[in-house]
Amino acid sequence: MSARFRVLDLIPTPMGDISLRRRHDPALGYEVHEIKLGDEFLMSSAFTAAEEEMSRLALAEPALPDEGVRVAVGGLGLGFTAQTALADERVAELVVVETLGPVIEWHREGLIPAGATLSADDRCSFAHGDFFAIARGDEDLAALKPPEGGPFHAVLLDIDHSPSHVLNPAHAAFYTADGLRAFAGRMLTGEGVFALWSNDAPDEEFTSLLSQVFASARAEEVRFPNPLQGGESSNTVYVATGPMNTDA
Numbered sequence: 001m002s003a004r005f006r007v008l009d010l011i012p013t014p015m016g017d018i019s020l021r022r023r024h025d026p027a028l029g030y031e032v033h034e035i036k037l038g039d040e041f042l043m044s045s046a047f048t049a050a051e052e053e054m055s056r057l058a059l060a061e062p063a064l065p066d067e068g069v070r071v072a073v074g075g076l077g078l079g080f081t082a083q084t085a086l087a088d089e090r091v092a093e094l095v096v097v098e099t100l101g102p103v104i105e106w107h108r109e110g111l112i113p114a115g116a117t118l119s120a121d122d123r124c125s126f127a128h129g130d131f132f133a134i135a136r137g138d139e140d141l142a143a144l145k146p147p148e149g150g151p152f153h154a155v156l157l158d159i160d161h162s163p164s165h166v167l168n169p170a171h172a173a174f175y176t177a178d179g180l181r182a183f184a185g186r187m188l189t190g191e192g193v194f195a196l197w198s199n200d201a202p203d204e205e206f207t208s209l210l211s212q213v214f215a216s217a218r219a220e221e222v223r224f225p226n227p228l229q230g231g232e233s234s235n236t237v238y239v240a241t242g243p244m245n246t247d248a
Contacts, residue, residue: 067090
């Protein structure tokens, strides 16, 4: 029988101590895995509906090809976004960009349940790098080593809590018209799909900002049961599709 609470690993990083924890949650009735950076919760397996729905919504966009879809995921976390994307048989290649090396190693070592699935899938690869640096051109896109080369058909981003609640102040520039244009021009095909997870309610101003950069943009509220608080909780998934608007 597993311990009620266990720290599986704790490693110092330049951003603070990152830890992987496993605990039994009596309200949920099952074990929960959590990743924390310092005092910040980065990911919990207690509620993953929105992360999974982000993959489904992005890959349901009609602009995507019928086969050979290339996907990049910004932020590995507990692997739910990547795992859901790989369930789509059209996906031929998936690169997960993660700035925290220990998270990648936890997956490879099997300390995270999704790790075995992701590591065993030949379509999936992990890239240790800064997604935002790649998006703005400070790191070479070639660092992602996409086997087919070229930009991606879909990019799914789940790193910050929301566009206005970032984990690192350096990320804030990404969530601007200039930052999004630079990212789309470097990482997306002409009619590529960008999807973003947010812990906050839909933000009309950010949806409008996406519409300045992409041909279409919308915010989807994803609701899910929350036994810990009673009733329901919700996250937001933004979905934007090219072609990109190059007007300033």
